[in-house]
Amino acid sequence: MSSKSTSKNKAAEAIQDDTQGAVEPSAAAPASVYRGTADASLSPGLRRLIELFATQLSDVAFPGISSGSLERASEELSARQQALETAKAQVAASEAALAASRDALRRLAERALAYARIYAAEDPELTQELSAIRLDPEKPKSTRGRKPRQVAQVEEALEIEPEASA
Numbered sequence: 001m002s003s004k005s006t007s008k009n010k011a012a013e014a015i016q017d018d019t020q021g022a023v024e025p026s027a028a029a030p031a032s033v034y035r036g037t038a039d040a041s042l043s044p045g046l047r048r049l050i051e052l053f054a055t056q057l058s059d060v061a062f063p064g065i066s067s068g069s070l071e072r073a074s075e076e077l078s079a080r081q082q083a084l085e086t087a088k089a090q091v092a093a094s095e096a097a098l099a100a101s102r103d104a105l106r107r108l109a110e111r112a113l114a115y116a117r118i119y120a121a122e123d124p125e126l127t128q129e130l131s132a133i134r135l136d137p138e139k140p141k142s143t144r145g146r147k148p149r150q151v152a153q154v155e156e157a158l159e160i161e162p163e164a165s166a
Contacts, residue, residue, distance in 0.1 A: 041081050042074065050074055109135050 044051075053067040060066075092094075113133060120126035 041077060046074075106135060 021101075050070045053070050059068050113130065113135065117127070117130050120130055
């Protein structure tokens with residue numbers, strides 16, 4: 001055994017002797033486990049550290065830190081990442097279903113309003129109430145683009161120079 005390897009083992013043993021409840025080293029996981037798509041959220045530095053603990057430092061353990069603890073934390077992160085992706089897909093599907101329901105209700109309401117207007121032809125009060133109903137919310141008027149024609153005509157009539165365009 002080399003002196004470098006012996007000093008690493010002695011340091012690890014000294015730390016384990018000084019602390020109770022130190023995590024025991026676990027079987028090393030192959031480094032290929034950490035290079036898959038599941039760890040896309042891991043930084044290269046984290047990936048490399050986990051790989052080192054799975055290979056060269058597999059027989060070393062510090063209080064609460066070993067190749068096994070790093071592997072479990074990485075797996076938990078991967079599971080939470082997958083849960084997040086699943087939840088996002090569910091949200092997207094729910095939003096699509098909501099939009100479809102909203103569209104179906106709008107189409108049904110348009111038909112209902114049309115029938116109600118025909119029905120109310122003889123009732124001026126009901127006709128007035130139905131005429132006031134707007135099914136689609138009014139869109140705000142755009143303040144960008146060309147000036148309305150009336151503004152340009154007023155500026156001409158008052159001999160105001162139009163504002164310079166940028």
